[in-house]
Amino acid sequence: MTNVLALKNSILGAASASNGLVDEAISAIKRSNHGTAIAVRDLGTSPVPHLSGDAANALRSPAAENNEQAAARALSDLLIAELMAADTVVIGAPMYNFGMPSTLKSWFDYVLRAGVTFSYSEAGPVGLVTGKKAIVVLSRGGVYSEGPASVMDSQEPHIRNLLAFIGINDVAFVRAEGLAMGPEMRDQGLAKARAALEEALGLSEPVELKAAS
Numbered sequence: 001m002t003n004v005l006a007l008k009n010s011i012l013g014a015a016s017a018s019n020g021l022v023d024e025a026i027s028a029i030k031r032s033n034h035g036t037a038i039a040v041r042d043l044g045t046s047p048v049p050h051l052s053g054d055a056a057n058a059l060r061s062p063a064a065e066n067n068e069q070a071a072a073r074a075l076s077d078l079l080i081a082e083l084m085a086a087d088t089v090v091i092g093a094p095m096y097n098f099g100m101p102s103t104l105k106s107w108f109d110y111v112l113r114a115g116v117t118f119s120y121s122e123a124g125p126v127g128l129v130t131g132k133k134a135i136v137v138l139s140r141g142g143v144y145s146e147g148p149a150s151v152m153d154s155q156e157p158h159i160r161n162l163l164a165f166i167g168i169n170d171v172a173f174v175r176a177e178g179l180a181m182g183p184e185m186r187d188q189g190l191a192k193a194r195a196a197l198e199e200a201l202g203l204s205e206p207v208e209l210k211a212a213s
C-alpha cells in the first residue's frame with residue numbers, strides 16, 4: 001500500500017461511524033506503513049455538484065463548448081487523477097434511504113467516463129481502472145447483511161457494480177450495521193466492523209484499531 005485515497009461521505013461529521021472508521025483506518029495505515037501517501041477527500045463537507053446538462057454533455061464529448069462544460073471536465077479530470085494515483089481506495093459510505101449518499105453517487109457520476117475509466121468493446125464494457133483495491137465501509141442504522149431487510153439493500157450492490165464497471169473488482173466491504181438499534185447492537189456492529197476493517201487492511205504489522213474517543 002503506497003498511495004491511498006480516502007473518500008468520506010457522512011453529513012454527521014464527528015458523530016459519523018463511517019468517518020470514524022475511515023479515520024481509524026488512516027491512522028492504522030500511517031502507523032504501520034510510514035511511507036504511504038494518503039489523500040483524503042471529504043465529500044460530506046465538500047460535495048461535488050450534481051450533474052447538470054452541461055456537465056453531462058461535457059463528460060460525454062471530446063471538448064468543452066462553454067465555461068460550465070470546461071469546469072465539469074476539469075473537476076472530472078481531477079477526481080479521476082486522484083483515483084488513478086491510488087493503489088488502495090477507502091470509501092466511507094453511510095446508508096441513506098437504503099442507498100449510498102448522493103455525494104458519493106455524484107463522485108461516481110464524475111468518475112465514470114467513457115474512454116477514460118471504462119470503454120466499450122465488442123465483448124461489452126471494459127473497466128480501465130485496474131490494479132486497485134477498494135475497502136468500502138458501509139454504515140447503517142439497521143441490519144441488511146442478513147434477515148428480512150436484506151432485500152432493501154440498494155447500497156452495497158450499487159457500489160459493487162459501479163466499482164466493477166470501472167475495473168475495481170478487488171473490493172472488501174466492511175459493514176457497520178445495527179447502529180440505530182440500541183447501544184448494545186451499535187457496539188456489536190462497530191466491533192464487528194473494526195475486525196473486518198483490520199482484516200481488509202492486511203497491514204504488514206497488524207495494528208489493533210481503536211475507536212476515536
Ligand SMILES: Cc1cc2nc3c(=O)[nH]c(=O)nc-3n(C[C@H](O)[C@H](O)[C@H](O)COP(=O)(O)O)c2cc1C
Pocket residue numbers: 010011012015016017018019093094095096097098099139140141142143179180
Ligand atoms: C438521511 C438519512 C437516511 C437514512 N436512511 C437509512 C436507511 O435507509 N436505512 C438504515 O438502516 N439507516 C438509515 N439511516 C441511518 C444511517 O445509516 C446511520 O445513522 C449511519 O450511522 C449513518 O452513517 P454515518 O454514521 O457514517 O454518518 C439514515 C440516516 C440519515 C441521516
